[in-house]
Amino acid sequence: MHDFDDIELFECPRCHGPGLIQEENGWCLYVECLDCGCHTAELPFHSEEERQSVARHLATTWNLGKVISPAIGD
Numbered sequence: 001m002h003d004f005d006d007i008e009l010f011e012c013p014r015c016h017g018p019g020l021i022q023e024e025n026g027w028c029l030y031v032e033c034l035d036c037g038c039h040t041a042e043l044p045f046h047s048e049e050e051r052q053s054v055a056r057h058l059a060t061t062w063n064l065g066k067v068i069s070p071a072i073g074d
């Protein structure tokens with residue numbers, strides 16, 4: 001399920017690449033840059049309602065530029 005179409009993501013704060021909401025095994029979400037690989041912290045969810053609010057929170061975090069750099073040599 002990728003129904004986050006109404007959530008706006010700015011371009012990557014580091015490289016201006018495209019950001020995408022990623023879902024990890026159905027229990028947590030994060031936003032990742034498809035170009036440089038930097039990402040927000042992962043946030044777990046426990047229900048569909050929580051999943052939507054987590055996605056919105058992550059989008060805000062991403063849009064504020066609060067991202068983690070990918071590991072060196074990754």
Ligand SMILES: [Zn+2]
Pocket residue numbers: 012013014015016017033034035036037038
């Ligand atoms: Zn990037």
